[in-house]
Amino acid sequence: MDLYVTSNTSQRSRMPRSEREYWSTDRKFGLRIRDTEVQKFMGHCKQAGDRETGGILVGFYTETHDCAIVTDLCGPPSDSRSGKTWFRRGVHGLQGWLQQLWTDKRFYLGEWHFHPHSRAVPSKVDCDQLEEIARSGQYNCPEPVLLLIGGGPPQRWEMAAYVFPKMQPWVPLEERVRC
Numbered sequence: 518m519d520l521y522v523t524s525n526t527s528q529r530s531r532m533p534r535s536e537r538e539y540w541s542t543d544r545k546f547g548l549r550i551r552d553t554e555v556q557k558f559m560g561h562c563k564q565a566g567d568r569e570t571g572g573i574l575v576g577f578y579t580e581t582h583d584c585a586i587v588t589d590l591c592g593p594p595s596d597s598r599s600g601k602t603w604f605r606r607g608v609h610g611l612q613g614w615l616q617q618l619w620t621d622k623r624f625y626l627g628e629w630h631f632h633p634h635s636r637a638v639p640s641k642v643d644c645d646q647l648e649e650i651a652r653s654g655q656y657n658c659p660e661p662v663l664l665l666i667g668g669g670p671p672q673r674w675e676m677a678a679y680v681f682p683k684m685q686p687w688v689p690l691e692e693r694v695r696c
């Protein structure tokens with residue numbers, strides 16, 4: 518578990534800030550999320566204990582379409598299933614919620630997962646799911662993002678972001694610290 522104590526991400530995570538920003542090295546893909554939303558995640562992670570959990574990210578894109586701004590997130594829908602190393606997100610109640618947000622020009626952006634006592638790295642199942650979402654006409658989201666929290670919050674944790682562009686390999690996003 519020393520992993521989490523010594524990693525830079527964990528060190529930075531303890532600093533109070535109002536939002537986090539992640540970018541691909543080529544600056545083609547970005548993600549921004551407020552700390553208030555991150556706190557919501559943490560609540561869901563704490564509730565899940567040593568089981569995986571997750572939900573969806575909602576928001577909008579910047580005018581230049583290169584950065585997803587997360588404005589809302591939800592916890593696991595009631596028909597979700599999970600174990601210690603896997604999570605299958607359900608759909609119950611999502612459609613109504615998304616429709617409501619859509620009238621306010623906020624859209625489905627991607628997924629978030631909690632990997633308890635593990636790294637914030639996508640599993641094979643995660644990759645398959647996100648690739649499927651990118652291809653799916655139902656989601657209308659050709660570049661879904663995946664935000665992962667690993668470790669054991671609130672003490673030791675790391676957060677990482679990835680984007681899964683349709684029919685292309687997934688891309689890790691690096692956290693950018695603002696000065």
Ligand SMILES: [Zn+2]
Pocket residue numbers: 604630631632639640643
């Ligand atoms: Zn996962």
